[in-house]
Amino acid sequence: MCKILAIESSCDETAAAVVIDGVIVKSNVIASQLEIHRRYGGVFPEVASRQHILAISTVIQDALIEARTGWNELDAIAVTYGPGLVGSLLVGVNAAKGIALALDIPLIGINHLEGHLYSNWLKTDKNDPPPVKFPVLTLIVSGGHTELVLVHQHGEYEILGRTIDDAAGEAFDKVARMLEIGFPGGPAVQEAAKTGNPQAYDFPRAWLGNSFDFSFSGLKTAVLRTVQKYTKSNILQHPSMMAMGHQPQAPAKPRLVIPVADIAASFQMAVVDVLVSKAKAAADKYNVSEILLAGGVSANALLRNKMMAACGRPVRAPSLILCTDNAAMIGAAAYWHYKAGHFASWDLDVVTNLELESK
Ligand SMILES: Nc1ncnc2c1ncn2[C@@H]1O[C@H](COP(=O)(O)OP(=O)(O)OP(=O)(O)O)[C@@H](O)[C@H]1O
Ligand SMILES: [Mg+2]
Numbered sequence: 001m002c003k004i005l006a007i008e009s010s011c012d013e014t015a016a017a018v019v020i021d022g023v024i025v026k027s028n029v030i031a032s033q034l035e036i037h038r039r040y041g042g043v044f045p046e047v048a049s050r051q052h053i054l055a056i057s058t059v060i061q062d063a064l065i066e067a068r069t070g071w072n073e074l075d076a077i078a079v080t081y082g083p084g085l086v087g088s089l090l091v092g093v094n095a096a097k098g099i100a101l102a103l104d105i106p107l108i109g110i111n112h113l114e115g116h117l118y119s120n121w122l123k124t125d126k127n128d129p130p131p132v133k134f135p136v137l138t139l140i141v142s143g144g145h146t147e148l149v150l151v152h153q154h155g156e157y158e159i160l161g162r163t164i165d166d167a168a169g170e171a172f173d174k175v176a177r178m179l180e181i182g183f184p185g186g187p188a189v190q191e192a193a194k195t196g197n198p199q200a201y202d203f204p205r206a207w208l209g210n211s212f213d214f215s216f217s218g219l220k221t222a223v224l225r226t227v228q229k230y231t232k233s234n235i236l237q238h239p240s241m242m243a244m245g246h247q248p249q250a251p252a253k254p255r256l257v258i259p260v261a262d263i264a265a266s267f268q269m270a271v272v273d274v275l276v277s278k279a280k281a282a283a284d285k286y287n288v289s290e291i292l293l294a295g296g297v298s299a300n301a302l303l304r305n306k307m308m309a310a311c312g313r314p315v316r317a318p319s320l321i322l323c324t325d326n327a328a329m330i331g332a333a334a335y336w337h338y339k340a341g342h343f344a345s346w347d348l349d350v351v352t353n354l355e356l357e358s359k
Pocket of ligand 1: 011083084112116142143168170184186190296301323325
């Protein structure tokens with residue numbers, strides 16, 4: 001049996017987990033900074049690193065207590081070393097190094113995207129997935145990434161395509177900001193879209209020929225132009241002012257009501273259409289038996305449902321709590337590196353733009 005303490009601090013969640021054999025989650029503690037960053041409408045990097053420093057010791061201790069695990073029972077320490085925010089990553093990496101050094105056990109550096117991918121291996125109360133059969137296609141859709149990855153074996157990755165501009169999650173966040181419906185944008189857009197008509201606006205889909213790359217910046221701009229039609233170029237005159245004999249002055253124009261639900265539903269459908277079509281084409285081309293979804297956007301219900309309906313093969317997605325950032329997924333990925341003896345040296349450093357590469 002292999003017990004790994006995993007630490008994740010790449011963005012705005014301070015997280016620690018104890019994971020057994022890469023599949024059993026004994027604890028999964030997440031201190032989210034969401035409420036702190038909400039007032040800025042996005043993650044404020046300096047504030048994030050300071051919050052990680054404040055939270056990390058308690059989060060790690062809580063993870064051990066919840067897992068009823070003593071320091072001397074741990075076999076290895078795993079930590080995210082990239083990609084992510086430099087100040088945030090540094091807190092997790094230095095904490096992990098200190099613990100591994102003090103306990104004299106191996107340190108394992110994990111790529112955050114590999115962690116998202118391996119969230120599909122974890123068992124939860126409601127979810128006891130059968131073993132994954134390779135090769136498997138993974139769609140990683142998160143706040144900073146949109147990647148189609150063919151996984152040939154543990155640690156053997158072939159990137160089939162990725163976004164050439166915005167990530168899918170970033171597009172959700174920016175559209176939510178345009179619609180003024182909150183942060184993070186994904187859950188807010190999904191909620192707003194429930195009462196909207198997904199055919200109301202024919203937003204563009206970037207197919208980029210036969211490639212497996214993605215682009216969401218044109219879609220984002222199309223949504224912005226649509227919103228602006230309701231906010232900027234409104235030349236309606238307010239009837240009450242006219243009745244009182246006022247001559248309307250140019251800037252004093254009431255805003256039209258923005259059809260938030262219809263715009264959210266049409267935008268969400270445009271994103272999901274592209275993600276599903278490209279994943280299906282890649283799954284057919286490489287004849288995989290299964291598709292895995294991972295990353296924050298994989299929590300999206302429309303994406304899950306459309307992917308299952310369209311792809312003609314089993315589709316797995318992590319339980320909702322494991323879609324967004326957590327340390328259990330880092331522990332899951334770390335197990336396979338532990339078995340393969342991929343240990344980090346004491347000069348492990350953070351790599352903010354780390355890419356997913358085969359070991
Ligand atoms: N239900 C949902 N529908 C669509 N998007 C969602 C949903 N829930 C969360 N998201 C999006 O997921 C993203 C956060 O996911 P995640 O935590 O994996 O990203 P990240 O860690 O910031 O980025 P990365 O993993 O690329 O470094 C946000 O952009 C958020 O809007
Ligand atoms: Mg993430």
